[in-house]
Amino acid sequence: MRYAPAILVGRLTRFAARLRKPGGGSAVPGLVVNRIAPNYLKRTLSGFPQGLVVVSGSSGKSTTTKMLVAVLRAHHVEVFTNPSTANISQGLTSALLERADWRGRVPGEMAVLEMDEGHGALVMQGVDARVVTLMNVMVDQIDRFHDSEMVAGMLARIAARASESVVVNGDDAYLGRLVDALGPDVAVRRFGVAEPVMASAPRGLGYAETTPERIPVGDGVRLERVDGRSAVLDDHGSSVAIGLPARGIHYGVDATAAYTTAKALLGERFDPQTAADALSAIPAVFGRGERIRVRDQDVDFVLVQNPASYQLNVDSIEPGTSDILFAIGSDVRDPSYFWPTDASSLGRVSIVSGSKAPEAALMLAYDDVVVDRVEPDLGRALDDFLAAPAPASGTKTIVFSADSMRRTRAHLGLTGAE
Template identity: 25%
Template sequence: MSLRSSLATFVGNSSHFVLKDILHRGGTSLPGKLAIKIDPNVMTSLAEKYDVILITGTNGKTLTTALTTRVLREKYNNVITNPSGSNMMQGITGTMLTAKPKAGEKPIAVLEVDEANVEEVARQLKPKAFVLTNIFRDQLDRYGEIYTTYEKILKGIRLFPEATVIANADSPIFMRGNLPNPKVYYGFNHEEASGDMRAPYNTDGVLSPTDDSILHYHFMTFANQGYYFSKTDDFKRPELDYAITKLNKLTPSYSNFDIDGKPFQIEIGGQYNIYNAMAAYSVGRFMGVSESQIKHAFESNAQIFGRQEAVKVGDKDVTIVLIKNPVGANQVIQMMSTDDQPFSLIALLNANYADGIDTSWIWDADFESLADTNMQAISTGGERYKDLYVRIKMAGYGDQPVHEDLTKIVEAIEAQPTEHVYVAATYTAMLQLREQLKQKGYIKSGMEG
């Protein structure tokens, strides 16, 4: 380690000590930011002792990272991660700086990475594997269209042709790029591959990578995902290494399904989260974790930071869900449609850098389909509550209560007419909500790490 790297490491660790042990505040971003100021390449020397697995994509990174970490800890004692979703350079640097791997076996770093940061993070960490969840339109002000986003990811993967790519094969965009890397594919095979359909007219990412013709599908799961094929040439979804072969039962609090004919369950609802479980399963098998160990990891009920996090607020059962783009919002609504009990919904919209400053995506989300759920009341809030208020009103819900002051959102939850309350929030609104819940003693500051 160079003198410069040593100084960066010292400053990063010292600031982390002050934040955590003296000021009793969490966070790895500030220590990482300070370290990068001194040595932009400080992670290079830190990463030499790790096997690194990078997880990226539009939706599902945080849950996939948490599930993958659980899975690997069934076999390995030395697994570090960035549990709070701090997935840009400074956050990942802070995670690597402050990690305290145990002595013995080579440690593993399972790291969620922002799509736009894959190239620089990969350059320094030299990953053993890249995990690709999906790519949808998201934060157009930062990423641009989906093919631009994918190219950012490809720049990182191309640096390491020996690294294994573990990809969601149901997402056709991942078949672009002609990567020489070893590949592991996961997806859904729960229906007969006999249909011939096309995606709804406003679905993005349905162009064939061979000639940009419109893909057809034998079946679809959601958005552009499913068993696709081309009618202009012989392109089709590749053979799957690991597959969902049956959906047994989906509820808001758990999902039961078969992987290659064997039953598994995760303690979180929504079909979209099964893809995250499949990514974790695939990484586990790649790293030699047994099926029985993965099953045990999946059935743990540890909470995931802000992702269907269940909190008891007075007499209310509150579920916190993250929304940030149309596909994610639609899948959250689909998950809520499996709830057979009446519920209230509070939707919170912010437009800070971490959320994406462009809020036009709310007009592509299918809030109209809330009419097909057991929702009894809806209200809106957040820094951009006016935008969301108009969108919900146009979806057919008329004038609804608004929560301009997020410091009073806990009181709003307590006032809801139903026992069960969903809070669907963008990222920084979720952080503000969790801070209020922490101050009132409803949650602890830490999450699974």
């Protein structure tokens, strides 16, 4: 009863926001409820019978969370999650409001939530998690998370709230040092890649600091092989074949993290084949290697958010793809942020668009990428790109930053849940 007025106001706010902007305004109701009832988020997160699971890190949170939820549900666990990938405090509260009854109670045996590194460190104050999964530490958003030591400190505060275990990327040196400081009552479970997988990524996997050696067989779950959208995991000596939602080693790492976390949570109830089947069936997450049918043609969406994800995702685009739209928006405040990356594998880009189109085109030119056209108006660029004939090779591909992704989806009428 204590949260009923806040729930009512939040739902009215959500209704008004969606009238004003269909498909948008998802975080606004949470912002309002957090102001009216500041303890609602923490109290609700602490109320799930089988506990709270938190996935955090610089990159891979959304895909790993979706994979983990799919594996748990395949094992008949009723899971609450944040399906819109909203991972800051107001977004998390909005996700709870979507499912809450009028008293604020949310159904589910277990909550599995991705959390932004900075907001997660604040949200988790006074909230215990059963398991915390940490993906990586990368040089991230230049205006927020450029300092790797700061990011590691935030993740350490989240990890400190784990009561049962911390699942950690064993190839990330920052995370290795972080878990060394955990108390003896918290189990540490590692995942990582085998040496041949690491060697197949000549630029590495984007971690701020990579450990010099891979985790040995038997010390965790390892990604043994990636071939396009197929991968093989080693689970303490047993091979597990899985499908991936998109091309790229990083999606294999996400799947390995989800598999390891599910095994930690389920214990003897965990079935490797059930997990493999669930992982293989999962679609791509909202722009992250997602293939969408738009205007009677398939289009691949590739989201780039920081230099590491830019490099990994550009490298994962199928070689020979001939029709590419490249859009960088206002979320990239300083495009020089991406200059250390190498986009030469693209070869040619049909259109460069977005509010940072001239800077992006210059950056691509320095990577010897041929740019056919610069069109700052994203709507016009999208219409022209999609109206063009079918590509000579591959699938039409749109590479975009988060701001351009949102504008692209709005322009194309893709306003459903992420």
